[in-house]
Amino acid sequence: MRPLTEEETRIFFEKLVKYIGENIKILIDRPDGPYCFRLNKERVFYVSEEIMKKAGNVARENLVSLGTCMGKFTKSKKFRLHVTALDYLAPYAQGKMWLKPSAEQQFLYGHNVMKSGLGRISESVDRYQGVILYSMNDLPLGFGTAAKSTSDCRHSDPGTIVCFHQSDIGEYIRSEDTLT
Amino acid sequence: MHDTMEEESTPKSTTVERPLHVDVDLGNLLLSDTNEIAVKSLRANPDEYLRTLARDNAQLLINEIWKLPFERVDDVIITKLPKATYILPREKPAPKAKTLTKWESYAKEKGITKRKKTKLVWDELVKKWVPRFGYKKVDAEAEKDWVLEVPGNVDPMEDQFERKSEAKAERVSKNELQRLRNLAKAKKVDIPGGSGLTSKEKPSKIELHQAVHVAKKATASLGKFQAKLPKEKPLKGTGKKRQFEPLVIDSTKEKNKNLDVLARVMSKKPKIDIASAVNKQVDIREMEKSSFRSKSHGPKQGSGGGRSGSKRSDGKRRSGPGKPTAGRPRTGDGEGMRRGRSGGARGGGRNGPATGRSAFGGAKSGPGGGGARGGRGGGRGGGGRRGRS
Incomplete structure (x- = not known):
């Protein structure tokens, strides 16, 4: 150490x-x-x-x-x-995204977030900025990188990826032995 | 008492009885007694017992000496001791086996054994027995090679004798290098320059890399002014060893250092982030558009917004339990919420906050999806009030 x-x-x-x-x-x-x-x-x-x-x-x-x-x-x-x-990270996060309950599982299994699963997004998130993902009742689920800025999100199709998955709390189970 | 007195006064007998034969090595003046020790008497009086045992055995040894032939020289009795028979263990450790040279180890691995060769070989050219190597070999060579053929593929003006002697010198120096390398290997000495000199036919990429670096450093200024190749990588493992700070540092010092690093990291960010500035501008424009749309719905909405705004100030967070259930296909809830929030935060426009609040109001007041949908409608410029009432 x-x-x-x-x-x-x-x-x-x-x-x-x-x-x-x-x-x-x-x-x-x-x-x-x-x-x-x-x-x-x-x-x-x-x-x-x-x-x-x-x-x-x-x-x-x-x-x-x-x-x-x-x-x-x-x-x-x-x-x-x-x-x-x-x-x-969660208490001090600057960019936030909230996931719809239907999209939560997808994210927790390690997938990217699509526009259709986005419940809401904090304002002025830039492209490729780090964002914390929350469930709709404000439970932090993980974090990722914004694939689109807030304003781009608005105009994109439901199928486009808005957030690249980086880490989620599902990893506590999925990669139990590598987390310390 | 009487017994002991008598014992001390009278000299002890020169004859000592031993049940088993004792080994005597007169050359070393050594006697080894293999007889059993009387454990009882040893335990009872160890000092006394050991003393008598030592005396008796010394007596035995001296008796043996007296058996040797002796002579008298100037009142001194002299005898010659026989050769020692007992093999003493070596003082020094046994010498280690010599390290094999590279060829020897290779030959051992391949099972190549040395064949005895005759010292003299018959030379057909000079019709003579000439030595294979060593003394007078050079003379024989000179006699044989008084003239040399010029091969067809070389420059005809080249001196073949010089070429031959050069090749010989090359072979000699190569052998010397190998000898020294073997020596260094046997003594485990690190050769300065490592593998700078590669005598391999096909040196590997790494070896060539090292050789280049060694050659570069072989100047008076230790390679300081040597030109660099484009994209030349520094040699690994030759620089300074990394030094880390101790585990425990003064906490304020560490904190300040971290803050310094943070300040540097933050200063790297561009002062004007074009992307985010454009985004903001787009945001504002969107907002204006939406406010224009909602304006057309009349003043009712504005007042509704105002009321729900006061509700929000009592600390309730915006949460959307009912929200996601309202599954609008496009420009979905995210957008509505977003717009609402940004409007609220910025406080821009009369209607901006109203839309946000209406979203709130819906979520809060509505027991289920219906309420939420009403809220959403507000977000899009519909009646937020409708949802609540």
């Missing part, structure tokens, strides 16, 4: 900014004690400093998880968010 290098931090933040924008500040600077980002086995964990210090006693190879896993660095050093990060 180690702190992220500057380059890693940059790559990580660039990804996070797509979803929560300036709100990363809230994650970095918390009123309830210091929290930090730590890297272990290419995974980034968001963890309170107290727990991190205690976990420092565990050998790297034995340490499976601590705090919340935000995602991992791929072999080509890109950052990929995991669904476990949803708890931190």
Whole structure:
């Protein structure tokens, strides 16, 4: 386990900014004690400093998880968010989409969201911006990338994809053994 | 008491009885006693027992020495000890087997064995026995090669003698290189430059890459001013080792660092995002269009919107339980909601908020789908009030 290098931090933040924008500040600077980002086995964990210090006693190879896993660095050093990060993305999300109950299952099985399944969308979502997907009763279901901007959404056919699937809470079951 | 007194005063007997024969090696002055130890007396008085045992065995050894032939030189008794028979273990560890050279290991793998060759070979040309190699071989060669043929495929002006000696020098230096490489391999020495010098016929891509880098560094300035190839990649594993920060850093320092990185990341974003600006413009235009449409429906709607707006301010979130049930095929609920929301947020136009609110009102007041549908209708410029009432 180690702190992220500057380059890693940059790559990580660039990804996070797509979803929560300036709100990363809230994650970095918390009123309830210091929290930090730590890297272990290419995974980034968001963890309170107290727990991190205690976990420092565990050998790297034995340490499976601590705090919340935000995602991992791929072999080509890109950052990929995991669904476990949803708890931190959802409250600060800038782009939001709400799914109709009929489309929820499709999304939770790992499919993209089509216009027909879109219940509503927050305003001024840009193309390729990160969006959090909610059910109609405001339960965060996952996140993805907007395939169309808000205004484009309006004019598109029901069959067009409006959001590319990235991660959903169905992964807790589907990829149970790879999530940490 | 009496016994012990007597024992101490009288010298002990020189004859010692041992049930089993003891091994004596006079060359090493070594005696090994394989007789059983009297465990009882050892336990009772270990010091005493060991002392007597040692004395008795020493007596036995000395008795054996006295059996050897001795002579007297200047009042000193001298004897010659026989050769040692007991094999002592080696002081140093046994030497390790020599590392095989590359050829030796290859030959072993292939089962190639050395054949004995005669030192002299019969040379048909000079009709003489000449050495195969070594001493006087050069003389024999010189005698044989006083003239050399010029092959048809080479430059006729080329000196064939020089060419021959060059080839020989090449072979010698290659052999020397191989010898040194074997030596380095046996001693496990890292050769400086690694595989910079490739003597292979077909070096791999990686080996060539390394060779280029070694050659580039072989200048007085360590390759600082060497031109780079287009798209040349840096050699892996030759740079500095990565150094990471310790696990626990000062939290405020870390926080500031993260904030710095964040500021840099945020500053990279263009100040004017054309796409989003255009989107906003399109949004506004749409809004105006919709407001124009709803305006034509009369003032009633506006007032309705106003009322439901006050309702919204009591903190109720917009949720659409009934909404999705209203399955309008196109320009569906998403749109209606969207329009409503954006209107509300921006506060633009008289009718913008009204449409949003009407959507609300429908969802809130309507017990089921009917209410929601009414709300939707409001969103499209219909009667939001109708849904509620």
